[in-house]
Amino acid sequence: MEEFQTVASLDLGSAMTKVVIGRLLGEGEIEIIGMGSYPSTGIKNGTIINIETTSKGIIEAVSDAELMAGQEIDSVIVNVTGKTLKSQNEKGIIAITNKNREVTEADIIRVVEAAQSIHIPADMELLHVLSREFKVDDQTNIRDPIGMTGVRLETEVHIVTAGTTMLNNIERCLQLANLYQIDRVLSCLASSEAVLTVGEKDLGTLVIDIGAGICDLAIYVEGGIGYTSTIPLGSNHITSDISIGLKTTIEIAETLKKRYGHTQIETIDPTSKIDIPAISGRPSRSIFHQELVEIIEPRTREIFEHIESELMKSGFKQSLSGGVVLTGGGSYLAGIDVLAEEVLGLSVSKAKPAGLSGLSDKVSSPEFSTAVGLIKYASKLHMLDERNARIGSDREGWTTKVKRWMQDNL
Ligand SMILES: Nc1ncnc2c1ncn2[C@@H]1O[C@H](COP(=O)(O)OP(=O)(O)OP(=O)(O)O)[C@@H](O)[C@H]1O
Ligand SMILES: [Mg+2]
Numbered sequence: 001m002e003e004f005q006t007v008a009s010l011d012l013g014s015a016m017t018k019v020v021i022g023r024l025l026g027e028g029e030i031e032i033i034g035m036g037s038y039p040s041t042g043i044k045n046g047t048i049i050n051i052e053t054t055s056k057g058i059i060e061a062v063s064d065a066e067l068m069a070g071q072e073i074d075s076v077i078v079n080v081t082g083k084t085l086k087s088q089n090e091k092g093i094i095a096i097t098n099k100n101r102e103v104t105e106a107d108i109i110r111v112v113e114a115a116q117s118i119h120i121p122a123d124m125e126l127l128h129v130l131s132r133e134f135k136v137d138d139q140t141n142i143r144d145p146i147g148m149t150g151v152r153l154e155t156e157v158h159i160v161t162a163g164t165t166m167l168n169n170i171e172r173c174l175q176l177a178n179l180y181q182i183d184r185v186l187s188c189l190a191s192s193e194a195v196l197t198v199g200e201k202d203l204g205t206l207v208i209d210i211g212a213g214i215c216d217l218a219i220y221v222e223g224g225i226g227y228t229s230t231i232p233l234g235s236n237h238i239t240s241d242i243s244i245g246l247k248t249t250i251e252i253a254e255t256l257k258k259r260y261g262h263t264q265i266e267t268i269d270p271t272s273k274i275d276i277p278a279i280s281g282r283p284s285r286s287i288f289h290q291e292l293v294e295i296i297e298p299r300t301r302e303i304f305e306h307i308e309s310e311l312m313k314s315g316f317k318q319s320l321s322g323g324v325v326l327t328g329g330g331s332y333l334a335g336i337d338v339l340a341e342e343v344l345g346l347s348v349s350k351a352k353p354a355g356l357s358g359l360s361d362k363v364s365s366p367e368f369s370t371a372v373g374l375i376k377y378a379s380k381l382h383m384l385d386e387r388n389a390r391i392g393s394d395r396e397g398w399t400t401k402v403k404r405w406m407q408d409n410l
Helices: 051-069 105-115 164-176 187-195 198-203 235-245 250-260 289-314 336-344 366-391 400-409
Strands: 005-012 016-026 029-039 075-080 086-095 124-136 139-142 152-163 180-186 205-210 215-221 224-231 273-276 285-288 323-327 348-350
Touching: 005 051, 005 164, 005 187, 005 366, 016 051, 016 366, 029 051, 029 366, 051 164, 075 164, 075 187, 075 366, 086 105, 086 224, 105 124, 105 152, 124 164, 124 180, 124 224, 124 400, 152 164, 152 224, 164 180, 180 187, 180 366, 187 205, 187 215, 187 224, 187 323, 187 366, 198 205, 198 215, 205 289, 215 289, 224 289, 235 250, 235 289, 250 273, 250 289, 273 289, 285 289, 289 336, 323 336, 323 366, 336 348
Parallel strands: 005 075, 075 180, 205 323, 323 348
Antiparallel strands: 005 016, 016 029, 086 152, 124 139, 124 152, 205 215, 215 224, 273 285
16 A cells, blocks of 8 residues: 655644644645644744743644544644744846756756845844746746746745744744654745635735734735735734623633624624623623624724735735635634725635545634645645655755745745
């Protein structure tokens, strides 16, 4: 019987730590064989604030996933997000100098190196170098220029850096959970990998992963990444507003949000009422359903107003023919897509991971987009390794930065 490689992913979410185990069946096909999740008490707004409780959450989630998969894991591909992330677009230009002026792999390496010769501060590390497009002389929008002829090769890359301390904290949590880190991937790239088609990336699409503590944004234009960002607001901020507004506990507020939450007040029957359970010192009572929506709507609108200003900052608002795709647990909220359309002025849809086999129903929900996308990312790396073995490509001679670029883009 053929031996398939098993890969595990870890999504360190602000609400839940999630683990997914998948088998790579070849040609990008993935069979889900296990999953586990555990409440994250040591992660706030995407950032680890307690190493011990975070590693405990990892151990618990891994153990559930291992039980389901019937096998142990010793390594994971992990997500990276939070406020220390920085991203920028850079350009590189080189002359194509070989005798028949044909672009080779060596030229790609040179132009990518030229584009990323930026200064990285001592407390930051390079996370991704994502290629947007190549240009050979006056021909633009080329994804793979190898074999084309010309005199000048240009590229534009999207560079993502992350705080060293934050990356070290992730590594420390993995060590305490006895796990080796295969790779680390920006959350929004992973989520996009899970929910976007190649066609949507080509058309130009904004992906918003609405989590508990943050929103991860990725803008794809002409097949490549044009902009990435995070916003320190998520669905927990809505819960917290409900808790304050209705003078109830976070737990009750969370249940009310999930059961009755909505963003479109006009769709709610003005006479309909909902019950708020008793808490110590306060009897149970009922309120109009519309009162709950009156609390939820402004905060959700505020989140999309922040996203709108990121869109304006990106300069790509006019390039999003594919519209906006919402995912992450926060996208469950009823009417959130309608409100997003109103604020952003773009067509909006909700998406969850698809196209998987095995126990796929266990992870076919929007809160698993990052974890599933990480497995898809790992599958791409696996295919790259197989390709390199096949063509005998020597990766040892390359600088770390270029290796990283090859991993992200081929
Ligand atoms: N039915 C629902 N209606 C509204 N919100 C929901 C629903 N189900 C889950 N959520 C919200 O989704 C959030 C959790 O989503 P998710 O698991 O994607 O977050 P996370 O990845 O842990 O956090 P982050 O990405 O911010 O670090 C919680 O705030 C939760 O309240
Ligand atoms: Mg998340």
